[in-house]
Amino acid sequence: MAKAKTKKSKENFFNDVYEVVRLIPKGRVTSYGAIAAFLGMRSGARMVGWAMNASHSERNVPAxxxxxxxxxxxxxxxxxxxxxxxxLLKREGVRIVRHQVADFKKLFWNPVTELGL
DNA sequence: GGTCTGACCGGCG
DNA sequence: ACGCCGGCCAGAC
Incomplete structure (x- = not known):
């Protein structure tokens, strides 16, 4: 069992992304990089965005x-x-200014910190 | 089966 | 402060 991870892990990847996104508290936001880091991919943020693209099929995924x-x-x-x-963000109490999250630092939700890896 | 792109990030000049 | 560049993984043509 040297290589236990197979194609199955890739499916888990999307699933993991969805789970983390679902765990984001209401009124909070996070970044692609944070999720990527939580999953162990330091620079895999791009793929997180790709996963989000597929999140349209999933439900309860607050992208x-x-x-x-x-x-x-x-x-x-x-x-x-x-x-x-x-x-949707404004509806949750998040103020958006010029397509940007106001007080982003305050509202930022870091999965690694909050979930305590 | 090789190549390109993609809702990104961080470093370097 | 700003622009450019490479990296990382997976899916689509």
Whole structure:
């Protein structure tokens, strides 16, 4: 069993991403890089975004709570409408200024810290 | 089966 | 402060 990980792990990857995103508390946001780091991929943030793209098929995956490290709503264009993302965030009490999360540092939810890896 | 892109990040000049 | 570049993994053509 030298190589226990096979194609099965890749499926788990998407699943893991969804789980972490689902764990994001209401009114909080996190970044792609944070999730990637939590999953063990320091620079795999790109793939997290790719996973989010597939998250449209999944339910209860608040992709709108996931922004880039700048706090910018980079994925807003991939929603039903470009305004859906910030609309949902505002609805949760997150203030959005110029497509960017206000007090991003305060609202930032780090899975590694919060979940205590 | 090789190549390119992708909702990113961090380092370097 | 800003722009450019490589890296990382997986899916689509």
């Amino acid at each position: 709108h709570r996931v922004v880039n490290s700048q706090g910018l709503l980079t994925g807003r264009h991939h929603f039903e409408t470009p305004g859906t993302m910030e609309k």
